[in-house]
Amino acid sequence: MNGQAASNGDSASPDFIRIENLSKHFDDFVAVDSVSLSIARGELFSILGGSGCGKTTLLRMLAGFEVPTTGRIFIDGIDVTDLPPYERPVNMMFQSYAIFPHMTVESNIGYGLRKDRLPKSEIGSRVDQMLELVKLNDFRHRKPDQLSGGQRQRVALARALIKRPKVLLLDEPLAALDRKLREHTQFELMAIQDRLKITFIVVTHDQEEAMTLSTRIAVMEQGRFEQVGTPKQVYEYPCNRFVADFIGTINTFESRVVGCTDGVIEVESAEAGSHLHALTDKPIASGDSVSIALRPEKIFISQERPDAAEDTCLHGIVEDLGYFGNLSLYRIRLSTGKIVQVSAQNRRRSAERFLEWNDEVWISWQRQSAVVLTE
Amino acid sequence: MKRRSAFVLSALAFGYAFLYVPLASVIFYSFNDSRLATVWGGFSTRWYGELWGNDQVLDAAFLSLRIAVTSATLATVLGTLAGLALVRVTRFRGRTLFSAMITSPLVMPEVITGLSLLLLFVSLQQLVGWPAQRGFSTITIAHTTFSMAYVAVVVRSRLAAMDQSLEEAAMDLGGRPLRVLVDITLPLIYPAMLAGWLLAFTLSLDDLVIASFVSGPGSNTLPMYIFSKVKLGVTPDINALASLVILFVSAGVLLAWLVTRRGPGQPGRT
Numbered sequence: 109m110n111g112q113a114a115s116n117g118d119s120a121s122p123d124f125i126r127i128e129n130l131s132k133h134f135d136d137f138v139a140v141d142s143v144s145l146s147i148a149r150g151e152l153f154s155i156l157g158g159s160g161c162g163k164t165t166l167l168r169m170l171a172g173f174e175v176p177t178t179g180r181i182f183i184d185g186i187d188v189t190d191l192p193p194y195e196r197p198v199n200m201m202f203q204s205y206a207i208f209p210h211m212t213v214e215s216n217i218g219y220g221l222r223k224d225r226l227p228k229s230e231i232g233s234r235v236d237q238m239l240e241l242v243k244l245n246d247f248r249h250r251k252p253d254q255l256s257g258g259q260r261q262r263v264a265l266a267r268a269l270i271k272r273p274k275v276l277l278l279d280e281p282l283a284a285l286d287r288k289l290r291e292h293t294q295f296e297l298m299a300i301q302d303r304l305k306i307t308f309i310v311v312t313h314d315q316e317e318a319m320t321l322s323t324r325i326a327v328m329e330q331g332r333f334e335q336v337g338t339p340k341q342v343y344e345y346p347c348n349r350f351v352a353d354f355i356g357t358i359n360t361f362e363s364r365v366v367g368c369t370d371g372v373i374e375v376e377s378a379e380a381g382s383h384l385h386a387l388t389d390k391p392i393a394s395g396d397s398v399s400i401a402l403r404p405e406k407i408f409i410s411q412e413r414p415d416a417a418e419d420t421c422l423h424g425i426v427e428d429l430g431y432f433g434n435l436s437l438y439r440i441r442l443s444t445g446k447i448v449q450v451s452a453q454n455r456r457r458s459a460e461r462f463l464e465w466n467d468e469v470w471i472s473w474q475r476q477s478a479v480v481l482t483e
Numbered sequence: 484m485k486r487r488s489a490f491v492l493s494a495l496a497f498g499y500a501f502l503y504v505p506l507a508s509v510i511f512y513s514f515n516d517s518r519l520a521t522v523w524g525g526f527s528t529r530w531y532g533e534l535w536g537n538d539q540v541l542d543a544a545f546l547s548l549r550i551a552v553t554s555a556t557l558a559t560v561l562g563t564l565a566g567l568a569l570v571r572v573t574r575f576r577g578r579t580l581f582s583a584m585i586t587s588p589l590v591m592p593e594v595i596t597g598l599s600l601l602l603l604f605v606s607l608q609q610l611v612g613w614p615a616q617r618g619f620s621t622i623t624i625a626h627t628t629f630s631m632a633y634v635a636v637v638v639r640s641r642l643a644a645m646d647q648s649l650e651e652a653a654m655d656l657g658g659r660p661l662r663v664l665v666d667i668t669l670p671l672i673y674p675a676m677l678a679g680w681l682l683a684f685t686l687s688l689d690d691l692v693i694a695s696f697v698s699g700p701g702s703n704t705l706p707m708y709i710f711s712k713v714k715l716g717v718t719p720d721i722n723a724l725a726s727l728v729i730l731f732v733s734a735g736v737l738l739a740w741l742v743t744r745r746g747p748g749q750p751g752r753t
Contacts, residue, residue, distance in 0.1 A: 171655055173651055173654075192654075193651070193654045194654050194655070194658060199655055200652070202648045202652055203648075204646055204648050206649050206652035208652075208667060209671070210671060219653065219666075220656035223656060223658050223662065268655075268656075
């Protein structure tokens, strides 16, 4: 085995986990379709996708519960593809938490060490450490059915961490918690990850969760990765329409390229009713059809026509508006009939609305805010 | 509160009367002092005392108990294994067929089961010389085969309701499959196994038809003894015996119900 040599001190290696052409077929259904990926040590990597996109199957292959149809998995230089779950340096936190109902909190957490036949005293002290880490000291003798959802989540986390796995897999770790608790737990999870330096792989359908938690995100659809990148890359530079749509909200204008100079393209869009500009480094020629995409928060809204020459500027009326406290969401109808979503922070404190239904407004944006999507 | 209609109440009363009046009358007449089983002659417990002195009854009862305990235990082991195979072993060829086949003894007429087992035992005896004599072992085997199906059904439904990620979690934490079975699966399904055992026990204790087919000379189970006595006319001591059987069986059923209701990991503990 060449594993030992690779594992020593080489913490910057981007190939701590390496997945090569991994596929999983269930009869005729292709759940995971020839996926390749490298994850560095200590990353908090998220696999994001809708239900049925194959993200859980991928996670289960990493844990050893599913046998890949083709492809290999390497963890810290060792080929683990054919190892059973109980021999992998990987632990998993299940979506249902899977806490053993007939054991106390303490024996749940200690289970993994007992299977490794560690001396009793060491098991005891490490269970204590874990209880400390997840702040469940007072609950150690409780049975799982006497715990709240958040406490069960922490038991599951402690139980999965106690063996100090090289990789922790988390299947929808926060899905079962309510909103307030979810936000809190998110940061707790990040703090724990930072402290223990264990590589986390999180599967989630919640794009907000993926954005805040992760160092990198893989957006998955129909068994393939659409895009892999940092939260910023994925949000600000989506590589295609699916990613742009899946992460956050986005307005798109179907357009045809009329000119291209020095990375600035000029397009003609029937939907926008005018010429638009955008920056791109993609190879694009006149006559290509592209989509110009804009995030709602990148668009400014005003009652007077803004005068900056660099900006794109369109006229419309307020079709609908929603007040969310910290921000307001507007749906603006352009003269072409196209609806554009715009969000604006409510900076001023006022009981009156800044805009009303059917008000005439101008929307504008800087040309570098626009994303060019070629598919 | 809503008033219940008279119709619903009387239907309920009639239904229960239909079920329990015959049983109640057996118990009632078991305390009859008269020698005639259906004529009231005052309260007495003498028939219970007489049972105690009757060796034939005691032998039959003891044989029945031995068969019931042995076959229930065997049925629980085999039925649990069958249930595990049907639920936990991932898709094997013919799994649906096996699932359906495991329940067939439940609907098969007892006469057919009894007859087929008798034919099996007779041909086995001719082929390999075993079983030389039909009795305890043949009845036990016969009872095991059909009550195993009941255990498998009970265990299967319990397993199907159990979150499979519990077993996966144990495996993920380093438990080998056999350890996981002992650590996680069995503790969680044991109420179903116990209920299955009690069910198999009562079924074996009740059975007359199959036992009649596969028993040999000199080996009478309690139901067989009662049935043969009744053919000569109902005597009060049979009433007493029947009352004891009723008591025994209902205790078993009650226990089975309590066990399934109060298993670990079941929500709704009071």
